[in-house]
Amino acid sequence: MPKYDPAHFDAALSAFQRAYPTFDSTRRLDDLRASDYARLDAQRHVYLDYTGGGLYATSQLDQHMALLRDHVFGNPHSSNPTSTAMTMLVERARRYVLEFFNASPDEYVAIFTSNASGALKLVGESFCFEPGDPYVLTFDNHNSVNGIREYARTRGAEVTYVPLVLPEMRVDEAHLDACLDRARPGGHNLFAFPAQSNFSGVQHPLEWIARAQAKGWDVLLDAAAFVPTNRLDLSQWHPDFVPLSFYKMFGYPTGVGCLLARRQALAKLCRPWFAGGTITVASVQGDKYYLAESEAAFEDGTLNYLNLPAVEIGLKHIQAIGLDAIHERVRCLVGWLLDNLLALKHHNGKPLVRLYGPPGTERRGGTLTVNFYDATGRAADHRFIEQQANLANISLRTGCFCNPGAGEIALGLSKLELAACFQQPAEHLTLDDFRLCIDGKSSGAVRISIGLVTNFADAYRFMQFAESLVDQVVVHMTVR
């Protein structure tokens, strides 16, 4: 990395401020970073993995610890004083989650889960697929949405993927409409897509929700990568199921997510089992059980109850900052990163990076995925880039980020090639076996994601790092 030059930094900052004048309106986030996230700068971390996990403020911890220190809380499944105190806080957190997303309690319920994947599993295992029912989903999806296809297939449903179109990695709307036109009349039709891609940062149109519902689909909107830096207003948009993880929004606590579900869609689900907490009555000798009403029927066993007040604290923290400020800040920083990263060239004019996704700030979030190339046009191994970033104390992410569909489109892996790899008789396929099979093609990329307290200095340090790779010898994709 080049040595830090304050004059160069100041010039870059001025150019950034001229290009993105609205950034100035988000200054309070710089103050907040200094007061509430001081550990980041004290340890000189450049954290660029917000899509992996958000960061928490010290004030969130202080408030939560004070609450735990000053009260006695029992398992909310009882009705003694300590249990009642806990129940009140759990229900308060639940109400606040709905309020945060502007979801009417008449229309939506908030079901606490262990994470977004837990919320998705609830939908997958309970959706009443029957033979011939369709499950339509975009190539661009997290594996926890892809995984629902296994429930669908087990019940004889048909799975259809809607492809992405390069270079922006968006969906061809005509293709999507053709798929949505194939809802089974009177059937259980499920359509799933992410509000924001965890691979490319693309924000898929929320207008698809009503369009699909009008054609007879229940819509699962994966909001895990969207809600940390975008407002999701459930009085404007009415998806049937919305999974999310709270640590992605405000870092702490981990282990708590939620499924926001429309009451009418929830009522149609078929829970495959019952558990402690999900029934009103279950009998051993009577061999019968009666499910509880609404969210209670979906919260298996004891909730992560001590952490639920921290969800309210975290949401209030975001609310106090203002999602619009967070959104605008991320838009400015990702715009500057895109402008500068895409301008980097080797001595012979060849570009340093290839971007997978939109090159501008329109309908995209703060997730940016690239591969690095040398001056001869050969791709650098993403694991090499990660090692180099680690040396500079930059935390980024490499691989395919649990989004194989987007990865396959971005990296040009064809169905034929993949089928050949997966035809091998082996029970297990390691990542190295897979790399060997795709014969030197890249099996991943480098993801930079920004969020709540990213500042210009983080973006600048990343650009310094990227520049240090111009005209350098890099480690290429190697096959064992």
Ligand SMILES: Cc1ncc(COP(=O)(O)O)c(C=O)c1O
């Ligand atoms: C878009 C998206 N959906 C779902 C998930 C799954 O979240 P979790 O691992 O918290 O269950 C992630 C995690 O990165 C994600 O980015």
